[in-house]
Amino acid sequence: AQSVTQLGSHVSVSEGALVLLRCNYSSSVPPYLFWYVQYPNQGLQLLLKYTSAATLVKGINGFEAEFKKSETSFHLTKPSAHMSDAAEYFCAVGGYSSASKIIFGSGTRLSIRP
Amino acid sequence: DGGITQSPKYLFRKEGQNVTLSCEQNLNHDAMYWYRQDPGQGLRLIYYSQIVNDFQKGDIAEGYSVSREKKESFPLTVTSAQKNPTAFYLCASMGTGGTGELFFGEGSRLTVL
Numbered sequence: 001a002q003s004v005t006q007l008g009s010h011v012s013v014s015e016g017a018l019v020l021l022r023c024n025y026s027s028s029v030p031p032y033l034f035w036y037v038q039y040p041n042q043g044l045q046l047l048l049k050y051t052s053a054a055t056l057v058k059g060i061n062g063f064e065a066e067f068k069k070s071e072t073s074f075h076l077t078k079p080s081a082h083m084s085d086a087a088e089y090f091c092a093v094g095g096y097s098s099a100s101k102i103i104f105g106s107g108t109r110l111s112i113r114p
Numbered sequence: 115d116g117g118i119t120q121s122p123k124y125l126f127r128k129e130g131q132n133v134t135l136s137c138e139q140n141l142n143h144d145a146m147y148w149y150r151q152d153p154g155q156g157l158r159l160i161y162y163s164q165i166v167n168d169f170q171k172g173d174i175a176e177g178y179s180v181s182r183e184k185k186e187s188f189p190l191t192v193t194s195a196q197k198n199p200t201a202f203y204l205c206a207s208m209g210t211g212g213t214g215e216l217f218f219g220e221g222s223r224l225t226v227l
Contacts, residue, residue: 032214043218094214104156
C-alpha cells in the first residue's frame, strides 16, 4: 500500500525567505512522486515529478524537490519566496499508469508575509 | 489550446436533487478521473475510466454515478443518495504511457442548500 503524509497544514514565511514544505511517503514499490500546486478555486497544476531518474528534481516557478530514499521523503523547497507562491501544495505518490493508485496528501497551505 | 473543461464552475441545488457535472477534454487522453476535495482532506477518488464504455469505482463512489460514452467526455452525477454533496469537484485526465501525471480541470463547486 502507498501513502503520503504532509507535515504542517499551514506554513507561513516572509517574502524572500526559504520555503520548505515537507512530504513523507510510504510505498512497497519504487515510487513516482509528485508535487502539485492549487490556487484558490482552481484545479491542480503539476510543479514537478520524480520518476526514478535524478534524485534532485527541478520544477516550475523555481521550486525543486529531493528524493531521499533512506528518509522516505520528498520535500519541496524554494530559495526565495514570492508573494505569488501563496497557494495550496499537494504531495502525491503514484504507480506507473493508473491514477487509482495515485494517493494525495492532505495539502499544505503556504502563506507569504510581506 | 488543449485542456480539460469543467462546467458549471459554481452550482447551487436543493437537497434531494440530482445534479450532473460536465467534464470535457481535448487532450486525446484515454483515462479520466473524478476527485472530490474537502478542506483539509486532500483529494479523494470518486470514479475513474481508462477506456470508453468502462469505468471503476474509486474510494468514495457511493452516491455518485458516471458514464463514458465518448473518449472526450466523463460526466459525474451527484445523486440524492450522496449524504454530504457540498464540495469542490475536480476532473482530471492522464495520457497512456505517461508517468502518472494528471491534468486537471478548474473544478466545479457544488453547494447544496
